[in-house]
Amino acid sequence: MTTIDQQIEAVAKRWPGFKVIENSASHVEWHGILAPDKRDHLVRVKQRIPMVLEHISLHDAQPRVQVLRPLLERHPDYDEGPIPHAYVNKAEPTLPYLCLFSPSLREWDVDDLIANTTIHWAAQWLYFYEGWLVTKKWRGGGRHVDHQAEEKRLEPAPAPI
């Protein structure tokens, strides 16, 4: 498992504009600017390493990415609206979490460097979000989990992550 210190070091090297806001041995939060098209987006990336005895799925253990500024626009009438490929955030509804990979296909795990995966994927997400605002169509791909797959996901993980 990649440690928080290793994550911080890798992000500092690849994304020098990202600053650590707070960190401990088990969690870290960065703020940084991503500008995949033209305008700047201030994003927050958080990662928490699950405790050994915590029974948590990859779905919930994934790094969390939110767009702090400008807030994501909601367009229910656009393709995949009101916001395409995002997880609802009930506590802060204006700050949904971006869907960046497929937990069911296990495209990310805790050994991965956030610098080489999550932040790239977040920039890509934002690029297609900008395209969505212009064309009203989501051209960034992805998939929606069907009911059966969702049930499977909710089953206890066969092995610790």
Added chain:
Amino acid sequence: MNVAYPGPWPKLEEHDALLMDVARRIQLAKTKHEAAETNFRALCQHVDREGSSLENRVVECYPSGSFATGTAIASRVAKDQHDVDVVIELDIPANSPPSQILGLLFEAISGDAGSRYHGKVTQNTRCVTVEYGDGTTVDLMPIARIPGPERAGNLFHFKKETGESLLKAVNPWGFAKHFNDNVKFDPAFYDLFAGRRLLVEGRIVEKAETQPMPDHVPFEEKSPRVVALQLVKRTRDIAFRAQARSNSRKPPSVVLNAMALAAGPVHSSLLDEVVAVAAHIRTRLTETNGPRGTVQVFNPAYPPDEFTDRWPENKQAQALFDGDLRRLIVGLHRLRSDNLSLADKRELLKELFGETAASYAIESTLDARRHEMDANRLHLGGTGKVLGVAAPAVVGSSTAARSATREGAGELSE
């Protein structure tokens, strides 16, 4: 049939890719091209039919103008409409009265009430136009051969409103041949143009695989000069849609084609090529040596045939089109040099080439990026700037460790 092609992945500057996407959208679909060919051949047979006022008088029938030079574009992109210019060579005295010949051709096509083309035919000053149900038109221009180069002939000009009547020596076939002989096939450009389409369609694969060729291969452009001309013409068409120009004559395509032949060496960048062609035409538009104080352009295959006999009518008309080309050049420099957002690019392309083509180009860009991303070839710069496949030389850029599938909905636990 969904066929995948092995690389190479086309490495294009984004501004060139956008212009290729616009060009692809304004072209005629191959099926439309084939339908146009079928339509005009059927028309010519109809004119030649037994009982027609021009029975057995049709010598030859061939496309002229943009169709003959491969520079045709749709007249209405969203509806995929197009106009085809066709020469119909008739076995008649070359000094026949123009009103009589145009009238006979009109009669031969229109036929009796209830017949195939009846009510769809219009007699114009130099041609007879047939309009099909889908809005597509065919302009049939009658000519009668005269001594001179191959297929030179007199056209028949008769203006009903003023009674103006004249014969004009022309050689459209000679010009089309001259144009095609002087526009060289550029295999590198052909590959890039085709590669861009395949990338947008998501049909490029990493490794060579044996795949059957598709049944229906679309036209691919063979020369940047041809595509540049198509883009210049599209800008002209958009500019002349303005209400204020509803009574203005458009610069004829043949004039632009003839000028473009002398625009110097072809550029490998499409944007550079469009700028070079537009700039060259602007230089010609400074000329005032014609009888109306305007530029004169002649058929290089047959100099007695003046292409500018009806346009520009005066210096104002010449200046008007010069302004259109200046805006095109300024716009293209912005497309290349300014750091434009996707929204800015769409707006700029819309002004130059119309909304349908602009939207298509932006969507194509997004689709191309998506396919680069899926293949994990999408390079990002220092702040995540999307650079595409062409970027490995940019310091600090990188691709992700792997591609990912966006999935999900619902909530995450806190």
